[in-house]
Amino acid sequence: MSSFLRPATEQGPPAVGHYRPVTSHFAIAPPVSVVIPAMNEAENLPYVFKTLPEWIHEVVLVDGNSTDDTVAVARDLWPGVKVVGQRGKGKGDALITGFAECTGEIIVMVDADGSADGNEIVSYVSALVGGADFAKGSRFANGGGTDDMTPIRKLGNRVLCSLVNHKFGARYTDLCYGYNAFWKHCLDEIALDCAGFEVETLMNIRVVKAGLRVQEIPSHEFVRIHGTSNLRAVRDGLRVLKVILRERGSRRRRPHRLAIAPAANSKAADSKDVS
């Protein structure tokens, strides 16, 4: 019997029934939670939910005290959606609230304005099951793009991204982008503590400082479909800059280790890593 078909045991991989078929060529075992911060996005939610894959384990929508029908529309579109009311303010606060509610092993963060294509989630998840800790969306990696950014925002993002690369030894092509995914255990290492749009920058810096394996995923950002942006370029750009300056002094990197499979009949090799 092939190992793929054997029943679940305490040790080996889960049995075939535990896998979620993702495409005709790909199945995964870990449950995937999608966190959507939403403030007055009722008109955009139909576009957002339409592209979410049916194999995801749960959707956690964090409502920023919306005055429109955001919550009712979400419940209607995705029966079983976990709606969490936000106590504080800001996108960062919303994401931190949502992450705490997730029961999946993988967490994907998706904006509610219709700018993110849920069909890309498979690329993020593939990177994570392939060995990355943090799958970071990039509009400027080969294959990515944006229909939404003004030239001034592009310039600001580029300058801030170069600053982070320089100060923290990263090799990012994008910085302030809200479409990312990670294993839930990363939250313990990055201990998020911010309220606003600087949250993505803080995550990107802390994952590098923690020595986590980051893989960029080319992503296309579409234009917000309805409504207006909550982001204010100058105010939020300054908040991002503040985070970069605040974080710069405490760089901590964990060396990557190359693990080798234990040699047959060698107990001593069982716990050996090679640097």
Ligand SMILES: Nc1nc2c(ncn2[C@@H]2O[C@H](COP(=O)(O)OP(=O)(O)OP(=O)(O)O)[C@@H](O)[C@H]2O)c(=O)[nH]1
């Ligand atoms: N729950 C909650 N969600 C928020 C808050 N601020 C922003 N969001 C959501 O965060 C996501 C990103 O916000 P946007 O206003 O689209 O900001 P942006 O994507 O940086 O800017 P644009 O490029 O103009 O769309 C959207 O889904 C918003 O509804 C907040 O205070 N609370």
Ligand SMILES: [Mg+2]
């Ligand atoms: Mg947006």
